[in-house]
Amino acid sequence: MDSQKEALQRIITTLASKNDEIQNFIDTLNHTLKGVQANSSSILLELDEEFDGLYSILDEMKESMTNSIKQEQARKSQELQSQLSQCTNALENSEELLEFASRSLDIKEPEEFSKAARQIKDRVTMASAFRLSLKPKVSDNMTHLMVDFSQERQMLQTLKFLPVPKAPEIDPVECLVADNCVTVAWRMPEEDNKIDHFILEYRKTNFDGLPRVKDERCWELIDYIKGTEYTLSALNFNLDSSSSHLNLKVEDNCVEWDPTGGKSQENKVKGKENKGRSGTPSPKRTSVGSRPSSMRGSRDRFTGESYTVLGDTAIESGQHYWEVRAQKDCKSYSVGLAYKTLGKFDQLGKTNTSWCIHVNNWLQSTFAAKHNNKAKALDVVVPERIGVFCDFDGGQLSFYNAASKQLLYSFKTKFTQPVLPGFMVWCGRLSLSTGLQVPSAVKTLQKHENGMSGSTSSLNNAMQ
Numbered sequence: 001m002d003s004q005k006e007a008l009q010r011i012i013t014t015l016a017s018k019n020d021e022i023q024n025f026i027d028t029l030n031h032t033l034k035g036v037q038a039n040s041s042s043i044l045l046e047l048d049e050e051f052d053g054l055y056s057i058l059d060e061m062k063e064s065m066t067n068s069i070k071q072e073q074a075r076k077s078q079e080l081q082s083q084l085s086q087c088t089n090a091l092e093n094s095e096e097l098l099e100f101a102s103r104s105l106d107i108k109e110p111e112e113f114s115k116a117a118r119q120i121k122d123r124v125t126m127a128s129a130f131r132l133s134l135k136p137k138v139s140d141n142m143t144h145l146m147v148d149f150s151q152e153r154q155m156l157q158t159l160k161f162l163p164v165p166k167a168p169e170i171d172p173v174e175c176l177v178a179d180n181c182v183t184v185a186w187r188m189p190e191e192d193n194k195i196d197h198f199i200l201e202y203r204k205t206n207f208d209g210l211p212r213v214k215d216e217r218c219w220e221l222i223d224y225i226k227g228t229e230y231t232l233s234a235l236n237f238n239l240d241s242s243s244s245h246l247n248l249k250v251e252d253n254c255v256e257w258d259p260t261g262g263k264s265q266e267n268k269v270k271g272k273e274n275k276g277r278s279g280t281p282s283p284k285r286t287s288v289g290s291r292p293s294s295m296r297g298s299r300d301r302f303t304g305e306s307y308t309v310l311g312d313t314a315i316e317s318g319q320h321y322w323e324v325r326a327q328k329d330c331k332s333y334s335v336g337l338a339y340k341t342l343g344k345f346d347q348l349g350k351t352n353t354s355w356c357i358h359v360n361n362w363l364q365s366t367f368a369a370k371h372n373n374k375a376k377a378l379d380v381v382v383p384e385r386i387g388v389f390c391d392f393d394g395g396q397l398s399f400y401n402a403a404s405k406q407l408l409y410s411f412k413t414k415f416t417q418p419v420l421p422g423f424m425v426w427c428g429r430l431s432l433s434t435g436l437q438v439p440s441a442v443k444t445l446q447k448h449e450n451g452m453s454g455s456t457s458s459l460n461n462a463m464q
Helices: 002-104 110-126 150-157 263-274 440-448 451-462
Strands: 176-178 181-187 198-202 220-225 229-233 248-251 254-257 308-310 319-326 332-339 354-360 366-371 374-377 385-391 396-401 407-412 419-426 429-436
Touching: 002 110, 198 229, 248 308, 254 419, 319 419, 332 385, 332 396, 354 407, 354 419, 366 407, 385 440, 396 440, 419 429
Parallel strands: none
Antiparallel strands: 176 181, 181 229, 198 220, 248 254, 254 429, 308 419, 319 385, 319 429, 332 354, 332 419, 354 366, 366 374, 385 396, 396 407
16 A cells, blocks of 8 residues: 555656646747747848838939939030020021122122122121031930949849858857856857857756746846857855954844944953953953954954945956845945955045945935045935946946946946955945846946946046
8 A cells, every 4th residue: 555655656746747847848838939929020120121221222322323314414405505505596697697698799889799798708707607516515325324233133132031150059068167157168060250259148047957937037148259158157255254343243245233342242252261260361361352263354354433344255357246235224334345455444435445335324314426535426316225236347336226227326447456345334234135147237238328427537537
């Protein structure tokens, strides 16, 4: 009985798995069908646009060539009309002179005849009929404006769809997954010198198993890849508690203002040191400087009014994106970047080694971009979540409304050394989301973002 139940359970599991596999395949087919319909509509629209472009060029050329023919016709007609008018006038004058000469033959008086003869001679000498060119100034030949589009027609008849190169083949040997990066490598099955660049499409999944379409995130696209490999990277970092201000309580991706100033943590350390011992503890053992090595980092801990904590991972290249959410009643906080050399008393945005946007809800509300102790007031609503985009190689640090992707502010600079994500918080709490891909909307805005760059340039220049 038990063995039969186990066998039946295996069959049920197999059937459920197969059903799930078939359902996923059905979802894939439906998704592919929608893709065929959408892509066909897009291709038809592009075809109409291409032919409309050809028609437009042909119409323009026809109009231009028609105008050339009409202009040549008008020029020749004007020349011939002018010549015709001159000849008509000359003929009329010549006929009048001929009639006068004929009448003069009937004159009987010698003196009067001689006078008429002289007049006729003088008029003949001056007559325009004898100065006219009796050759047309222009010909009726228009063959120089004839057309023959037989070659063009043949060319048009060769119009066809673009030749599609063979699909690239993934090179698994060269592909690599390491250090929160995925390197995808591929090769062409045969040489094709007509290929200008490659396009890589990907989407994130949060599960193992068969590919799924339903409830998936949308595909993201990376264009103009000139080589045959590309590395996708997402910056994952935690907060460096070893160098954070003692008034900050740091737990991985959260930082919270702690008014106790780390005293409770020190008291625990002191308690452990004094446990089981009698007498008065040594002043050396109870001093702040005696914190255990776990509380000491490779750099000095932030102190004074620099309620700062940095990320534990430096950015040395590439484009990266993360998001920050502040507690609603947080009195003051800053989000930005800093060089590793930021001093322990330095506050974000008040040195030339740090850039940030600062939110102040204490006494009066302010929202500003800061760098090198210069501030630029931002006339936008402070969002619930702030998206931070860092293009290290492009020298750009931009802040966005993480929900709407509205650009809040951009710094344009040249990073001369690795940078660390930086955060300041007072009387409140910040939580981070890291390991995020750069949103496609942010990529698009980065390409076309000109309006805000003009407004930031004065601040950046003033901060140099």
